[in-house]
Amino acid sequence: MKIKVLEGKNPFAYGEVVSGRYFYDRTEVCADIVNSVKSRLNLVILGSRRYGKTSLVHAALDVLRNQGYTCVYFDLMRVASLEDFANRYAAVLYRESGAFAKGVHALSSLFRSLKPVIGMASDGSPEIALRAAPRQMTPENFEEVLDLPEKLAGKRKLVVVLDEFQELCAQSSRVNVEKIMRSVIQFHKRVQYVFLGSKTHILKRMFMSRARPFYNSVKVITVAKPPLDEGMDFLRNGFRSGRISLSENVAAYLLERSDNIPYYTQAIASEIFQTVALRSDRKVAREDVDRAVWSMLNKKRDYYEVLFSSFSVSQRNLMKAIASEPTGRFTETYCREHALGLNSSANTALKQLVDGGHVDTVNRIHHVSDPIFRLWMCE
Numbered sequence: 001m002k003i004k005v006l007e008g009k010n011p012f013a014y015g016e017v018v019s020g021r022y023f024y025d026r027t028e029v030c031a032d033i034v035n036s037v038k039s040r041l042n043l044v045i046l047g048s049r050r051y052g053k054t055s056l057v058h059a060a061l062d063v064l065r066n067q068g069y070t071c072v073y074f075d076l077m078r079v080a081s082l083e084d085f086a087n088r089y090a091a092v093l094y095r096e097s098g099a100f101a102k103g104v105h106a107l108s109s110l111f112r113s114l115k116p117v118i119g120m121a122s123d124g125s126p127e128i129a130l131r132a133a134p135r136q137m138t139p140e141n142f143e144e145v146l147d148l149p150e151k152l153a154g155k156r157k158l159v160v161v162l163d164e165f166q167e168l169c170a171q172s173s174r175v176n177v178e179k180i181m182r183s184v185i186q187f188h189k190r191v192q193y194v195f196l197g198s199k200t201h202i203l204k205r206m207f208m209s210r211a212r213p214f215y216n217s218v219k220v221i222t223v224a225k226p227p228l229d230e231g232m233d234f235l236r237n238g239f240r241s242g243r244i245s246l247s248e249n250v251a252a253y254l255l256e257r258s259d260n261i262p263y264y265t266q267a268i269a270s271e272i273f274q275t276v277a278l279r280s281d282r283k284v285a286r287e288d289v290d291r292a293v294w295s296m297l298n299k300k301r302d303y304y305e306v307l308f309s310s311f312s313v314s315q316r317n318l319m320k321a322i323a324s325e326p327t328g329r330f331t332e333t334y335c336r337e338h339a340l341g342l343n344s345s346a347n348t349a350l351k352q353l354v355d356g357g358h359v360d361t362v363n364r365i366h367h368v369s370d371p372i373f374r375l376w377m378c379e
């Protein structure tokens with residue numbers, strides 16, 4: 001049997017930071033980020049998971065690097081503890097700021113209690129770490145770590161991006177991360193901070209509630225879904241580059257199935273491209289979109305089963321209700337029709353699901369944030 005292989009590259013990519021021809025739209029919000037940093041404002045960028053915040057901020061960092069900024073990107077998603085954060089943050093700062101050349105001895109003088117040592121990165125290259133980081137972070141140690149960017153900046157203009165920032169604040173009850181962070185960075189003259197996160201409700205409470213340390217201290221930028229026509233152009237150009245035709249109607253249908261969320265748009269398009277590129281008609285039909293969606297669902301079935309079973313009974317009921325009928329309010333009729341019990345318990349479950357990023361509220365209507373998961377629940 002002859003196996004057909006794709007000619008050329010698939011023009012769609014997902015699951016990683018995208019740039020260049022894999023990246024569409026976002027010019028306005030990208031310019032807003034760049035100009036805000038240049039105006040010396042600290043920022044928080046809010047937007048649901050998979051809307052493209054990380055890719056967007058990388059695009060903005062590219063522009064800033066070209067304009068002479070030193071940029072440090074740090075992802076907090078995989079940080080296990082404050083101690084782990086301290087070590088990894090210091091290592092990234094040393095590496096990106098070129099501080100390595102200064103030598104460990106010189107760097108030691110920046111710390112009162114945390115001593116840097118030479119370690120080895122996973123690729124075998126030397127790396128500076130805080131081997132002497134305490135087993136239990138104290139507020140004083142944490143302050144020292146947070147002060148590092150300003151100390152290492154020298155004459156440079158430094159931008160520090162902390163992605164999925166809410167995860168850091170969830171780390172420890174011993175150390176008040178928010179309070180210390182706010183009090184340390186307000187004295188930083190050479191460093192701009194960009195906080196980023198998908199758990200928008202948690203971040204909104206953090207940055208927009210009067211009682212919280214960060215209140216009113218940063219500019220808030222919201223990353224919404226991209227305009228439909230930009231998605232449409234992106235899809236049609238992508239398929240055209242592979243000599244495949246995609247009508248406006250079918251492109252609109254694809255965006256409907258992906259909820260116009262960039263990650264799902266790219267994932268579905270990539271799946272379609274793989275099959276249609278091997279066919280002689282080289283034309284995308286609605287059925288191709290449906291097939292791609294089902295194929296994604298089948299690949300993620302195990303994951304969805306595990307995820308769903310991790311929810312409490314009231315969360316499960318609520319997810320199923322919202323999946324079949326998105327709503328803004330849990331009226332008595334809605335609760336009765338979906339067997340949700342009391343509306344107060346529905347609201348508690350809702351808050352947990354929203355904080356967990358499973359439910360998204362757009363224009364005051366609650367939706368399941370993953371359109372493929374929604375389909376799985378409605379099967």
Ligand SMILES: Nc1ncnc2c1ncn2[C@@H]1O[C@H](COP(=O)(O)OP(=O)(O)O)[C@@H](O)[C@H]1O
Nearest residue numbers: 014015016023024050051052053054055262263
């Ligand atoms: N501007 C964009 N153009 C095209 N695809 C995008 C864009 N932004 C994001 N994506 C798609 O969404 C996926 C997730 O993007 P990411 O930046 O990681 O989102 P977030 O950080 O908001 O979760 C990317 O891998 C890519 O497939």
Ligand SMILES: [Mg+2]
Nearest residue numbers: 053054055163
């Ligand atoms: Mg991200």
